[in-house]
Amino acid sequence: MTLYSVFVAFCVVALLLVLAYIGWWIYIHTSPFHVTVNRIPGPKYLPIVGNVLEIAGGLDHLLHTFQIKWAQQYGGIYRIFVGTHCYIPISSPELMEVVLSSQKTIDKGMSYSELVPWLGQGLLISSGDLWRSRRKLLTPAFHFSILNSFVEVFNEQSRILCGIIGDICQSFADGKGEMDVYPLITRCSLDIICEAAMGTKINAQTETSDYIKAVYRIGQVITEQFQQPWLRNSTILSLSALGKERNQLLKTLHGFTEEVINHRREILKKKEDIEVDDKETGIRNRLPLLDLLLKASEGGKVLSNQDIRNEIDTFMFEGHDTTTSLLSWFLYVMAMNPDIQERAWIELQNEFGDSERDCTQEDIPNLKYLECCIKETLRMYPSVPAFERTVQEDLQIGKYLIPAGCTIGFLILAAHRNPEIFPDPLVFNPERFFQDEVVGRHPYAYVPFSAGPRNCIGQRFAMLESKIVLSTLLRRFKFETLSNTKPPIIANQLVLKSMNGINLVVSRR
């Protein structure tokens, strides 16, 4: 090949690229879809890759770009392209209300696909009539009287957690030591949800098993998968080390759930009334979700074993990761704000004195300041910082038309840190949730549990669990930070986590 022919080939390729770019430029300025979405403000984007280059990098960078940089630059609604897919992040309460309150926009977005191999078409992911029928079936599992029956579990597991933290404290010379509370709380939340969902004790706080390790690890594996888009290809995934590990974890997770389902089915077959004492499992007067599902399954006619497994796995995931995030961030903000921790402690002293008795449903209404602290934690550190819906039919929100096929992303962290609604948003101030302060605030300005027909089904469970676990911890321990501890690096890892742990100095009261 002569130098001349190389030059000609280069010119031809360059010309083709220029023509392709011009063709693309004309297309995005004339096609009805692009003309419509380009009315929404947003960063410039490239052919094929869209805005991917700007969001590539660590998970902390991703969160920062979506929830802080672009949300501040463009406001309550903006438009980006992930590859060629149009993605519309929103954080304005008025716009979120339109979408979340509608029965038409209940289908989830593209990011949930990584969860399908684990959770199948469980309540979190399913859509349309399947979702409607399951939601109706599962709602009674969160009835007040059933939640009440789990108070004992919340207390029991909180006491075990206190024992473990107390032992760690004692291992330090002055009874006061630094520890990452996140893994400790994860195991406590796992024990709680396992008993509530499956009626089974796994003793995650005191023992270890392949199942416990697998539930702990699967969230990390799915997050790692998100970060490597080439692993969306099932062949590449199945050949990769991560894909192999994921398959092994899924085998363990599904195997365990199936075993519990079969065992519980056998027990229930022997009983006429599943709500009476259950000596075989040691769980009295409780109706775990699994019993409700088995009862409704009509021997497989209404729900197959796999349907039941999907729902149980969904509750195992949604019910432990989210509350762990909330409980850990709560302890962090307490440590950072000693005056507020002291005020919460005084409220607990007034209710419980120095007694070590359990926290009961009767105590809960008296723990108002604690509740405001929990709500303020979920404002600053929402466990689910973002979620999605797919637009199936063209949708008008505010002055913008969102064409079918787009994904709407709800930026909960950005919404909760909007200075126009929450002045000094980075200041932890539980008084924002005092009764007088809430009056007049837009009902969709604060939505940690989402809102509308597809809101969190476990909201009341989570709030009750948190109040019991946190009151038990605060009554017994004081939480502080070291002046040289690095501040947490926040990132969306299925839930809002700190990439460098939640390291606190803990001592007995």
Ligand code: HEM
């Ligand atoms: C602090 C604790 C929690 C927070 C902040 C939280 C938040 C949320 C949010 C924002 C959603 C909507 C997600 C989306 O649309 O993609 C959701 C859905 C859901 N949550 Fe929670 N959650 C918490 C605890 C729980 C617990 C303890 C359970 C179970 C016991 C649970 C079960 C579910 C389920 C099954 C869904 C799907 C509901 C549906 O689509 O119909 N969550 N949660």
